[in-house]
Amino acid sequence: MADYREAPLAARPKTLDPNEYFNLSPEYRRSEEDRAALRANLKRQYQMQLNNPHRKELIVDPALNRWVYARTNPYPHSDHRHPPSVCLYYVFKTDRVRDVLQLVLIVLTSYKMVLVAHVK
Template identity: 60%
Template sequence: MHVSMEIADKSTREFPMLASLANQTSRDFRNLAVRRKQTVMAEHKEAPLSTGPKTLDPNEYFHVSPENRRIQDARAAMRANLKRQYQLQLNNPHRKELIDDPAQTRWSYARNNPYPHYRVTFKTSLMGAMFGIFPLFFWYYVFKTDRDRREQRIKDGTQDRRLCLSS
């Protein structure tokens, strides 16, 4: 560190133009660092109808209690152990049986048997009505009004009634 300062002092004495350039670049770097510090944490405004995940809270990142840290470490150790066991089974050259992945088994069971685990809520009821019942009423209204309008034009004699097989 001391040697580099001597070289910098010597170079600025011999080349004054270089000194001004060095000062300019150091100012630029300082300004860049200040700008970086300002943009590290962007202004975040939460959406009005939803809350952000709990993990985005800075208190969850920086102020974790020792008990929570211990729980997180235990979970990470359990995941690492399960991953190691799975990798050992997967890479075993002498295996004859299929590898049982419990997460895959749970997922496929839940996917194939949704009704025992389905819970009726306001949101699911609303979605069922929107995508199951409302379209039926909508198309009924569209076809009925179109037919009534066509029949009224036929009664009035304003409908063009040429033979047309396409409509």
């Protein structure tokens, strides 16, 4: 820590700031100890489940579940991507249907003219 020189364009890391590193309030230390105890308890529970020789069910690891979900769903809340494709589908579909209907009308009118000419 004594050999550390600050970079001209970078801030000092919080862990190297003596005011933040040594002068911690008692409530901050207590909260860090509580978080460390909670992490240790969760780790102990997971290790107990993992090393249980009579285990018959799968081990539920919330962190692993979150990781798998994040890996399989890289774009959460990405519903904004779908409306343009739906709109384009609607435009192309209605345009195609309109063209087909016009073609059918043209064919029917020409067929009607042929029938009328054939009858006369």
